[in-house]
Amino acid sequence: MAVSAAPYARVFPSATVLAHHGGFGTCAEALRAGKPSLVTPFAFDQFDTAARVHDAGWGRRLVGKPDSSRDIAANLGFLLRSAPIGAAAREAGAKIAALPDGADRAAELIEAL
Numbered sequence: 474m475a476v477s478a479a480p481y482a483r484v485f486p487s488a489t490v491l492a493h494h495g496g497f498g499t500c501a502e503a504l505r506a507g508k509p510s511l512v513t514p515f516a517f518d519q520f521d522t523a524a525r526v527h528d529a530g531w532g533r534r535l536v537g538k539p540d541s542s543r544d545i546a547a548n549l550g551f552l553l554r555s556a557p558i559g560a561a562a563r564e565a566g567a568k569i570a571a572l573p574d575g576a577d578r579a580a581e582l583i584e585a586l
Contacts, residue, residue, distance in 0.1 A: 481506075490552045492545070495519035495534070500526060507566020509552045509559055511535065511545070530561040 481499065485491060485506035493499045495512040500522050503510045510532035512523035523534035533548050552558060 490532075490549055492549065495523040495526070497522055504531060504562065504565045505569045507563040509533075509555070509562045511548050511552055513545075529565075530558055531565055532558060532562065 481502035482505070485502055485508055488506070488508050490511060491503045491506075491508050492511040492513065493503065495510075495514040496519060500510065500512070510526050512519070512526050512532060512534045514520045514523040514534065526532045527534045533552060535544065535548060
């Protein structure tokens with residue numbers, strides 16, 4: 474399915490693997506959902522974020538132009554079959570879920586002042 478926009482927090486938890494450009498917010502939502510990522514960076518900090526996702530074992534990155542559907546399919550297939558990457562992504566999601574809500578904590582600190 475392809476859509477022009479969707480609320481990540483509602484859609485990502487239903488996915489098995491996520492393919493995205495590697496923007497910081499998108500990576501954060503993928504991790505919050507506990508899903509492996511196939512990151513296809515094309516500009517700015519996306520390359521660094523893609524490398525960090527790959528190095529942490531939460532997914533894979535495609536280097537160069539992801540213009541081959543065969544390469545994309547092979548990488549998605551790898552992620553679908555990779556138990557260690559799936560487990561690492563789920564663990565990251567569980568750690569994020571255990572953290573206090575940032576907005577609530579900020580409000581508490583502001584009220585305390």
